[in-house]
Amino acid sequence: KKNLPKSNYAVETDDVIALLQHLNDILDYRQNILSSQYDEIGIDAYKAGMTPIVLFYDELAAFVMTLTDKKVKADYDSLIKNLILKGRSAGINVVLSMQKPLATTISTDIRDQLSFRLVLGKNTPKDTRRIVFGESDNQIVMTDNMPISDNWETEKI
Known part of the structure; x- marks a missing residue:
C-alpha cells in the first residue's frame, strides 16, 4: 500500500467505488478499441498487446458488510459484476x-464466473464441494451424516 500511488488502491467506500468506476471506464474504452479497430474475430486485449490490469480485492466480505446504503450497494454490485463478467477479454x-x-457476500452468478478457486486452511467437505461446484449444483447430494473423512482428504491439509 505505501508503495502504490493513491489512485491504485482504495480502502474507504467512496474510494473503492471510484476505483471500480475507473476500471469500468477503462474496460469500456478497451472494448471500444477492440471492436472498432480490429476486424479479427475473437480478438482480446492480450492479442492486441494491451497491458494487463489486475485488481486484487482483499477481504471482500468485510467490505460488503459495511455497505448499508442500498444505492451504494447497488452501484458497487453493478461495477464489480461488470468487471468480473466482462473484464477478462x-x-x-x-x-x-x-x-x-x-x-x-458475492452473488452466485459472479462467483460462478471465477475461473480459479483456492481453499486455504481446514475446511469441511461440504464447504469444499460448495466452493468447487457451487451451491446451486443439484447433481451433488449432501447429507448431514456425511463421514468426517472424504476422498479429498481435506482434514490433512
Whole structure:
C-alpha cells in the first residue's frame, strides 16, 4: 500500500467505488478499441498487446458488510459484476480473497464466473464441494451424516 500511488488502491467506500468506476471506464474504452479497430474475430486485449490490469480485492466480505446504503450497494454490485463478467477479454482480471464466499457476500452468478478457486486452511467437505461446484449444483447430494473423512482428504491439509 505505501508503495502504490493513491489512485491504485482504495480502502474507504467512496474510494473503492471510484476505483471500480475507473476500471469500468477503462474496460469500456478497451472494448471500444477492440471492436472498432480490429476486424479479427475473437480478438482480446492480450492479442492486441494491451497491458494487463489486475485488481486484487482483499477481504471482500468485510467490505460488503459495511455497505448499508442500498444505492451504494447497488452501484458497487453493478461495477464489480461488470468487471468480473466482462473484464477478462479487455485484459482486466479480478482476484478476490475472502473467508467464505457466501451468496450474501458475492452473488452466485459472479462467483460462478471465477475461473480459479483456492481453499486455504481446514475446511469441511461440504464447504469444499460448495466452493468447487457451487451451491446451486443439484447433481451433488449432501447429507448431514456425511463421514468426517472424504476422498479429498481435506482434514490433512
